[in-house]
Amino acid sequence: MPTRTHGRRNVPNWLDFVIIGGKAVFIWGFALTLLPVLIWFERKGSAFIQDRAGPNRAAILGIRLAGFIHNIADVVKLLMKEMMIPPHVNRAYFMIAPVLGFTFILSAFAVIPWADTLRVAGRDITMQVADLNAGILFILAITSLNVYGIVLAGWSSNNKFALMGGLRSTAQMISYEIPLGLALVGIFMVYGSAQLNEIVRGQGELLFGFLPKWGLFVQPLGAILFIVAAFAETNRNPFDLPEGESEIVAGYHVEYSGMRFALFYMGEYVAIVLSSAMITTLFFGGWQVPYFPTERIVATADTWLKVMLSVGGVGALAFAALMLFWAKRMKDGGGFGDLRDKEGIILGVAHIAIGGAMLFFLWKTLSMGPMPEWGARTVAAVAQITSFALKTIFWCWVFIWVRWSLPRFRYDQLMRLGWKKMIPLSFVNIFLTGLVILWMGR
């Protein structure tokens, strides 16, 4: 039986509350800071895919950061806008719907693990807000509640298009929850647990001695089914029928404006982060650094620290050099003729400072003795957090990539894919997994 924090433990003291609070702030901070990055990805990524320049006008004192300042402009605009409540809506439900949608999706982050258990000062800190016994099912439960935000918005708006959007999203989410849940069964069978941390630990081993035992490699069909169903659950293209601009204007949020609309918009991106974190955790090794299980990182922590610092420092310096070179070319070639020409210099100097600081710490560590145990564990945790974050951000990018590459489904195609193809395939997956496990004699 793994560590099961149970009611009959000794009474938690204030430090436990601080640690839990800190963990919650960490994972929410991770999800929410990714929001502007994702919106920027979406704008610049779509521009890149469609061979456009993308947004590049909003500026603070001439600094545009390749369109990143547009996010700030967006937020200011949304905060300033009037939050209209049309006279024909059901007020109470209309006001609570966006809050519900956003709250549920944020609370699902409670069970996402982002590093191995950190042993510091005689304490075992699980890098996960709540280590639930049925961890992954908690996310399913919460995302199934997430439908209510959309449904309520659609119904309370008292508008045909909004109602259509709400109905579509309900039908879609119910349909795709089944293959999503069934794809998980294979993972449970292989790793023998529903606890997310246990699943990630199981992915640290090697398959045939050279392949990391990631969910992707032991459950290829399950991975594809899960990813497709996760796309459908986030209401993203090609599954964005609840919004379907060309058919039902904007679907469930057609009557919303201002920050209430922004809550739906943000909820969509938080759902992307959640789905990416789930895909990473279940099928791409979660926080595992491939080929380096926790104990191995801890044993070679000195080298890890040096490698991380030098990679970070040299990378920052290389970026700075690129920026300065670009700025010089801009200056020589005439440039934009406005303050944008200075951006390269500003970014270059900033990155020289970051890289320099990293190399300075590297130089400091050279004269340091071997690290204490807690230091080594912290280094391992940092490496694992980086691994988790990089994989998650990659999957967030895939969400945007797919959105701008594929057209929307027709409604009957959506239902046929969900019920007639994905559900039978997920049963096949469970059956095959069972056969293989039986054959391997586990």
Added chain:
Amino acid sequence: MHAVLFYILATLAVVGGLLMVSLKNPLSGAFALILSLCSLAALFAMLHAEFLFILQILVYAGAIMVLIIFTIMLLNLKKEELQEAPVGWIRLLLTATLCAVGAFGAIQVFGDVVPANVEMTTDFGNIESVGRVMLSDFVYPFEVISLILLVAVVGVVLLAKRII
């Protein structure tokens, strides 16, 4: 702390149930039922029965209630179409008395089914123990129930096809 939480959640569950039968708007009624179900789920969580807590939310609040709300929205009743169905005090009192007598009688007759003051095991209501019970002691009832549900699903499809 635990007692306070228990009373708050229990009150919410009962109030949700009462609102469900007394509210006129069907959608409000459905949401009152969700409130009741979620409070029940929270009560499971207080017993550290994590799996039961999650199942309660996933199956009842997340799936069954969504289908009910889906139906309500499809019907899309207007305010005028909702008939006045006043909840008479006499009827309410009569129902409450009947329920109380029934519950009391049930406790008197079947009271020994649930022994008082059970010491909870550490694996109460987690995924392993629920699965073990379901697939060993209760495997035949479990299979029979799934068969009944299958028959119901097939029957509904057949009836609906005939009407359409």
